[in-house]
Amino acid sequence: MYQRTIRKPVSFEGVGLHSGKHAQVTLSPAPADCGIVFRVAGHADPILATPESVVDSYYATTVGKNGARIQTIEHLMAAAAGLGIDNLAVEVDGVEIPAADGSSKPFVALLTAAGRTEQPARRRPIVIPYPIRVGTGARWIQIVPSTTFRISYTLDNDHPAIGTQVLSCVPTERLFVEAFAPARTYGFLKDVGALRRKGLALGGSLDNAVVVGKRGALNGLRYADEFVRHKILDLIGDLAILGRPIVGHVIARNAGHGLNLELAVAIHRALGLERRAVGAAIRQLRELGLAGRTDGLAPVSGLAAI
Numbered sequence: 001m002y003q004r005t006i007r008k009p010v011s012f013e014g015v016g017l018h019s020g021k022h023a024q025v026t027l028s029p030a031p032a033d034c035g036i037v038f039r040v041a042g043h044a045d046p047i048l049a050t051p052e053s054v055v056d057s058y059y060a061t062t063v064g065k066n067g068a069r070i071q072t073i074e075h076l077m078a079a080a081a082g083l084g085i086d087n088l089a090v091e092v093d094g095v096e097i098p099a100a101d102g103s104s105k106p107f108v109a110l111l112t113a114a115g116r117t118e119q120p121a122r123r124r125p126i127v128i129p130y131p132i133r134v135g136t137g138a139r140w141i142q143i144v145p146s147t148t149f150r151i152s153y154t155l156d157n158d159h160p161a162i163g164t165q166v167l168s169c170v171p172t173e174r175l176f177v178e179a180f181a182p183a184r185t186y187g188f189l190k191d192v193g194a195l196r197r198k199g200l201a202l203g204g205s206l207d208n209a210v211v212v213g214k215r216g217a218l219n220g221l222r223y224a225d226e227f228v229r230h231k232i233l234d235l236i237g238d239l240a241i242l243g244r245p246i247v248g249h250v251i252a253r254n255a256g257h258g259l260n261l262e263l264a265v266a267i268h269r270a271l272g273l274e275r276r277a278v279g280a281a282i283r284q285l286r287e288l289g290l291a292g293r294t295d296g297l298a299p300v301s302g303l304a305a306i
């Protein structure tokens with residue numbers, strides 16, 4: 001499978017969910033192996049979409065570098081990942097990616113309108129070599145080896161409109177577009193005041209979020225289990241920060257941006273540690289005059305392709 005970018009630049013604008021501030025965004029093609037790169041108007045340094053660039057994960061995923069910050073990147077990241085777009089330049093004149101309708105659907109439409117093109121570089125999927133787990137108690141997330149990318153999610157909430165929602169899926173492009181991209185972010189009416197005092201949800205409205213009141217969603221649902229679908233959408237967007245497709249089974253319970261990104265960092269670190277272990281093992285073999293005999297390192301030869 002080859003890497004992909006978009007064919008032509010496309011722009012959109014709107015108000016950010018948390019900041020309430022207007023922003024203009026232009027998405028443009030980017031070279032192979034460059035990943036998703038954010039540029040903020042007035043700042044020279046680009047912000048690479050990597051785990052190291054995440055500066056905040058409270059209620060939304062924010063990336064930043066040298067004073068430049070972009071808030072709430074996850075629904076755009078999810079759209080790119082869901083459509084298999086590896087490389088993309090994102091120029092932002094503002095502080096937050098616009099909320100649009102609270103889902104990834106408008107971003108999917110925009111990226112589809114831009115067209116996609118294959119690039120002369122292969123994708124390098126991350127093959128999960130062993131279970132990795134973060135979180136404790138009723139909130140945790142783990143990834144285990146699998147032959148495909150699968151997500152199994154359990155969401156428990158005391159609110160009767162949500163309750164327990166469980167979904168397990170292999171998010172192919174078609175399933176992503178039809179079943180996950182349109183699922184909107186949600187919030188509870190009772191929390192709006194407290195969130196706004198913290199400077200969050202300032203741009204939130206019935207047009208860009210499912211608002212849950214005492215008796216249920218004030219503005220209707222797109223799916224009976226829209227809540228767990230949105231949690232999966234966020235997870236896809238947050239894991240996209242790794243910049244490469246993942247081959248592994250993600251199993252999550254009541255996770256959020258913080259835990260999603262903790263898992264991304266743990267995967268990143270595990271792979272780095274594995275690479276160092278491979279390097280050390282090969283150096284050791286060389287010292288022992290056994291260079292070239294790396295086929296004996298069964299788990300290692302598989303990891304070398306990571």
Ligand SMILES: [Zn+2]
Binds near residue numbers: 074075185230234
């Ligand atoms: Zn979200």
